[in-house]
Amino acid sequence: MSRYPTVAQIRAAEAATGLLANGVLMGRAAHGLASAILNHLRDTGGVYGRRAGLVVGSGDNGGDALYAGALLARRGVAVSAVLLDPAKAHPGGLAALRRTGGRVVVEFGELDVLVDGIVGIGGSGPLRPAAAAVLGAARALSPSATVVAVDLPSGVDADTGVVNEPAVRADLTVTFGLPRRAHVLAAPQCGRLVVVDIGLDPGAGRDAVLQSLSDAQVGAAWPVPGPFDDKYRQGVVGIVAGSAVYPGAALLCTGAAIAATSGMTRYAGPAAAAVVDHHPEVVAVGEPEEAGRVQAWIVGPGFGTDVDARARLRTVLAADVPVLVDADGITLLAQNPDLLAPRSAPTLLTPHAGEFARLTGAEVGADRVEAVRACAADLGATVLLKGRATLIAGPDDPDTVLVNEAGSSWAATAGSGDALSGIVGALLATGLPPALAAAMGARAHSVAAHIAAGRPGAPIGASALVAAISDAIRVLRASGA
Numbered sequence: 020m021s022r023y024p025t026v027a028q029i030r031a032a033e034a035a036t037g038l039l040a041n042g043v044l045m046g047r048a049a050h051g052l053a054s055a056i057l058n059h060l061r062d063t064g065g066v067y068g069r070r071a072g073l074v075v076g077s078g079d080n081g082g083d084a085l086y087a088g089a090l091l092a093r094r095g096v097a098v099s100a101v102l103l104d105p106a107k108a109h110p111g112g113l114a115a116l117r118r119t120g121g122r123v124v125v126e127f128g129e130l131d132v133l134v135d136g137i138v139g140i141g142g143s144g145p146l147r148p149a150a151a152a153v154l155g156a157a158r159a160l161s162p163s164a165t166v167v168a169v170d171l172p173s174g175v176d177a178d179t180g181v182v183n184e185p186a187v188r189a190d191l192t193v194t195f196g197l198p199r200r201a202h203v204l205a206a207p208q209c210g211r212l213v214v215v216d217i218g219l220d221p222g223a224g225r226d227a228v229l230q231s232l233s234d235a236q237v238g239a240a241w242p243v244p245g246p247f248d249d250k251y252r253q254g255v256v257g258i259v260a261g262s263a264v265y266p267g268a269a270l271l272c273t274g275a276a277i278a279a280t281s282g283m284t285r286y287a288g289p290a291a292a293a294v295v296d297h298h299p300e301v302v303a304v305g306e307p308e309e310a311g312r313v314q315a316w317i318v319g320p321g322f323g324t325d326v327d328a329r330a331r332l333r334t335v336l337a338a339d340v341p342v343l344v345d346a347d348g349i350t351l352l353a354q355n356p357d358l359l360a361p362r363s364a365p366t367l368l369t370p371h372a373g374e375f376a377r378l379t380g381a382e383v384g385a386d387r388v389e390a391v392r393a394c395a396a397d398l399g400a401t402v403l404l405k406g407r408a409t410l411i412a413g414p415d416d417p418d419t420v421l422v423n424e425a426g427s428s429w430a431a432t433a434g435s436g437d438a439l440s441g442i443v444g445a446l447l448a449t450g451l452p453p454a455l456a457a458a459m460g461a462r463a464h465s466v467a468a469h470i471a472a473g474r475p476g477a478p479i480g481a482s483a484l485v486a487a488i489s490d491a492i493r494v495l496r497a498s499g500a
């Protein structure tokens with residue numbers, strides 16, 4: 020489990036050490052930052068004589084960069100620094116840099132490493148024009164220089180992960196004590212993340228709302244058949260998806276559900292013939308009323324928004340079992356929010372940003388974590404908001420929002436959402452709590468996309484993703500073994 024505290028929580032954890040005022044924490048941060056840069060230089064040709072440029076802002080983030088620069092200079096790195104506001108540059112850090120032979124310059128020469136010490140957790144909004152100009156000139160002169168962000172890339176909001184352009188895009192981000200929300204919400208902007216131990220209390224970050232499951236946790240919790248299980252005991256999932264004209268969503272959703280667990284998969288809808296054709300293990304009928312018992316329903320992927328779809332949604336939501344509502348089902352639900360009111364079994368909604376706006380009547384906005392939490396509380400349902408960082412909130416636990424950072428964007432392809440609902444719905448039918456089922460499903464989905472794309476990666480369709488689900492589960496289960 021990783022936890023991502025807010026800036027306020029990080030500042031409180033730092034203050035609790037009692038080591039803020041005397042500069043001990045900054046010293047540890049600078050050491051960790053310098054080691055990460057030295058490791059990178061060693062891996063790419065050596066340390067001595069390499070060139071590092073520091074872009075230094077007016078706060079402690081700049082202080083970290085200056086002290087780390089001094090340590091690099093002591094190891095033979097040629098260090099230069101551009102001070103964005105010379106009068107406010109961290110005095111101790113600046114003195115240390117000067118003592119070790121680091122130079123203050125107005126513009127950089129060619130560089131191997133460009134260090135962003137502009138702003139950290141005290142930052143807000145985009146890079147100011149002067150900072151953007153310095154970075155732009157450095158990038159133009161040294162396009163292959165490695166960009167190292169101190170704490171987080173400047174211009175990226177630490178709590179929301181919003182990238183306020185112009186912002187730094189880093190190859191490596193070195194942070195201190197605990198990861199910030201931005202590191203998972205804006206992971207592609209951060210590059211590789213190194214978390215330096217600065218001696219925070221071991222319990223620091225326990226109060227963080229935003230959390231992610233490790234691969235090992237997902238693998239260990241994945242339901243597999245036990246010695247006395249039969250097809251019914253492992254959960255029967257019922258799927259209402261697709262249409263006679265567009266059977267694709269039905270095929271992808273059922274294919275994913277079949278791969279996700281060993282329980283039974285039922286299908287109810289107008290694509291029954293095509294589903295059985297492709298997936299002979301599915302028991303398929305025309306309408307949900309005709310299906311036998313299920314432990315969870317999936318309703319909505321590609322099933323249209325006409326009067327028949329509306330009737331099927333009504334039928335499924337009237338059942339006293341967990342229901343996952345996706346895609347067209349969410350659009351219909353947005354028009355008939357009263358359908359959720361009588362439900363006592365869990366409901367799980369899996370909107371993308373557009374469906375979320377339809378559902379709530381407002382755009383997701385900058386603070387995605389708060390948006391998903393508020394939506395879950397308002398609707399009394401578990402909500403999975405799709406994206407590169409997928410967020411999951413339940414209605415009963417306002418102190419937990421789960422996040423799955425996909426690690427790649429290969430899953431951004433048509434039909435990928437149908438596969439996600441198939442996996443999550445099958446997990447829901449096994450009896451897993453909705454938020455856990457959603458987070459586990461999201462993780463397996465992104466691992467499957469990664470496996471299907473291969474290395475160095477090639478575009479995939481959703482069918483390839485579905486075909487890789489079994490391998491993804493193997494990878495997740497092996498990671499905990």
Ligand SMILES: NC(=O)C1=CN([C@@H]2O[C@H](COP(=O)(O)OP(=O)(O)OC[C@H]3O[C@@H](n4cnc5c(N)ncnc54)[C@H](O)[C@@H]3O)[C@@H](O)[C@H]2O)[C@@H](O)CC1
Nearest residue numbers: 033044045048078079080138139140141142143144145170
């Ligand atoms: N407090 C501590 O104990 C530690 C702090 N550390 C470092 O200190 C950083 C926080 O330092 P500060 O609180 O001084 O804040 P920052 O250095 O992040 O920001 C400094 C100031 O820059 C101004 N500013 C805000 N947005 C800006 C923008 N877009 N462009 C230009 N200027 C902007 C603000 O006035 C802000 O207070 C952390 O991110 C971390 O790098 C580390 O040394 C570890 C220990």
Ligand SMILES: [K+]
Nearest residue numbers: 135138169171
């Ligand atoms: K920074």
